Structure formats: C-alpha cells, structure tokens
Amino acid sequence: MYASITRRLVLASGLAAALSVSGAAIAQADELDDIVKAGVLKVGIFEDFPPFSSAGTDLKSQGYDIDVINALAKALGVTPELTGITGQNRIPSLIEHKLNLLVSVGVSDERKKVVAFTAPYAPYSIDVMGPKALAVKGPADLAGKSVAVNRGTLEDTSVTEVAPEGTDIQRFNDYNGVISAFLSGQVQLMVVGNDVGAAVLAKHPDIEPESKFQLLNSPSAMAINKGEDRLLAKLDETLAQMKKDGTLDAISKKWLFIPLPPEL
C-alpha cells in the first residue's frame, strides 16, 4: 500500500514537472504569432467603467477602450474576444495567459515589475472643472470659490491638499450629487476624473464646462506579458499609427468630448 502511494507521488510529481516544462515552452513561444495563428485577441475589459467600457443599451460593450481594441484587432487581422475582469484579478489573468492584453491600466513602477506597458493610449486625469466664463488657472484661484467633490475619493484628498484657505469644498456622497450640484449652479467648480467629466460634457450644458487645471495626470496604457517584445512593438506601432492618422483623436472626441491631449 505504501509502495503504491509512493509510486503515485512519483508519477504525480513527474507529471507536474512535465506540465511545468510545457508551460515554460508555451511562455517562450511568441505571443504575437500565437494570436495571429488563433485569429483571436483575448482582451480583459472592465464591464462598468464608462465611458471607457460599459454595456450599451444592446448589452454589448461599448466605449473608448472597445473602439481602440477593435481598431487594434483590425490592424492585427484578428477578432477581439472581450472578457470582463476586475481590478483585482486582471493582472493575474494576464500573467496566467488567460488574456493577451489589458486595457485602461495606470502605469506604475510596481506594475512594471510584473507586466510590460505599451505607450499610453487614453487620457486619464483628475481635473478641476468649471464654466468657461469663470477664470481659474491654478490652486491659488480656488480661494473664495465653492468646489464639489465626491467625499473620500482621490479627488477629495488631492484637492483638499492643494486648496488654499477660504476654499469652500463641498463633499457629496456620490458623483450624482457632485454633478447635480455643479450643473444646477449650487457650486462653481467640481473636481472629477475625466471619465465622470465626460458624463457632464456629454450633456452640453450652457455654461460650457472645461478643465481649468489638472490635479493628476496619469494616461492609461495597455499591459501585456513581459518578454513579448514583438507583440509590444506591433501594438506600439499600431497605436502610433492611430495617433498619426487621427483615429485615436476621433475616439477621444466621441467618448470623452475632448481632443486627444497632444502629450499622448
């Protein structure tokens, strides 16, 4: 009996070893070739992150990210396969090769240790927004003005940090409160991410809101597995082409209601 258990253990570990070898072999194969050969680009997307990606009325995903993914897939001559992911599981899913590509990833040094980043492809910023007619150029101009924020968010803490004495920061429970207070004129300014800002710009209010200045600018990039240099080069080349021929600018205007920032 003991002998049989031992034999099984030996078998199992042998199998595991074989598996890990073949795993390594897969990882060493070129991912770009694999994608083209399979004809499918597997991309992880957020399911509820408008206007970058969210379900439309027909329940199909739509948004900035989706348009970019479709354009990329077209350039590679493959079909995109979208998988809903969460902020917690997306990098593990990529590393385990369940996905080829992640979109809407903020570039950070910690993440650079585990994944490779393409060039940034989408603006992501926290802006102080106000009516066109109101002159605000920097934090010092906030004194004496009322500013709406969503309480406890990064917007709240970052504007609280820079706001001078005499700034009337009004904290609301959610973005609806912030947007309503701003659009009804109850506050002069609001601090939101450009994703929320786009929802306001989409309404084309009479006050013509615009970004007065940025509290944070962290354009989103795409992430792929490390070591896939050919895939990375191909993606960067395609993104550069999309920036040059205005495709990306058109996507930005369509979903964010702003032209693509020149620094991208």
Place this chain on the structure above:
Amino acid sequence: MGYQLDFGALVQYFGLFLEGTAVTLGLTAVASLLGIALGVAGAAVSLGKCLWCRRIVAAYVELIRNSPFIVQMFFIFFGLPSLGLRLSAMQAAALAMTINLTAYAIEILRAGLEAVPTGQREAARSMGLRPLLVFTLIVLPQAVANVYPALVGQITITMLESAVVSQIAVVDLTHVGDFIQSRNFRSFETYLIITAIYLVLAVLMRRMLALAGRRLFAGRGR
C-alpha cells in the same frame, strides 16, 4: 474579534464634532420654531371657515407627509435653481426641514384644537373677548397642552431625520462622521461616537422640553 478600538484617531477632530453638533441643533431649532408657528396657523386654517384655504392646507399636508424628506430636500436644493431660486445648502436644509415639520405639526395641532371643548370658546366669547384673543389666550394653550408630548416627539424626529441634510453637503453631525471616516477609515469608532452624540441630544431634548412643558402647562391639559 481581532478589531482594536482606537479612539485616539478621533481626538484631532474634536472641533469638527462640536461644529457638526452645533449645526444639527441650530437647524433643528430654526425648523422647530418656524414649523410649530406655521403649524399653528395651518391647523387654525384647516378648522376655519374658508373652504379653499382648508383644501390648500389639506393638499399641502398630504403632499409633504406622503413623500420622502430627502426628495423634498433634493427638490429644493437641486431642482429649484432651474426656476431661478438658488438657496445655499444651509438655507435649503432649513427650509426643507421647516416645510416637513410644518406638515406634521398641522396634523398634530389640529387634533389638539379639536379636543378643546366648544364650551371654552363660547365662554370666552361671552366674556367679550375678540376671536383672535379667544384663540391665542384660551383655545391655543389648551390645544398645545393636549398634544404637547406628540409635538416634542415630532421635534425629536426632525432632529434625528436632519441627518439627511448631509447629502447636500451641509456640515451637520452626520456629515462630520462621514468626513472623518473617509479620512481615517475608523468608521466603527466614528459612527459609534456620532450615534452616542445623537442619543444624548435626543434624550436631553426630550427631557428639557418635557420639563418646560410641565412648567408652561401646569394644571392644563389632560
């Protein structure tokens, strides 16, 4: 289980707690004084002779008592600016609370007025008092005495319900709690303190108003 209470993280916010308590009490005081005064007027009208006045008061009471307070407040704060009436958050909160309390006070005081025996009014009239004086000197004090506990209860409810004004960024006691826990993430301790402050306020308010009532209405009421 493994949770360590840490009230030390709250000490630096002592001033904010005081500020929030003051705002909550201030709003309650304004809403109560105005609400009860308007409630008396509304109750008198609803028992008066003018049919249309009665209908308007009845419609007002129905509308306010059958819609959520938070919606009434949002209407005033977010909705009225579209009509050109822009109130500050504090004004909107005070107005919403007053409008709300008035509706309940009308119903409570109407019951109180109805319970005053007609003989009281007739006797006063026969002494030669003018109708306004009959109402203010004879009928109203008895009416209020009749329903005083219910009025005190309604004022306490108004104070507790005022927590909702934190939603339009009025820095009341609840807003202070939300703010502090969004900064130090000590939500358990923060809301424990906030709850304790509300509890103490409500109990004290009831006691003091009951004491005042015993003095004001000594010998009256039933």
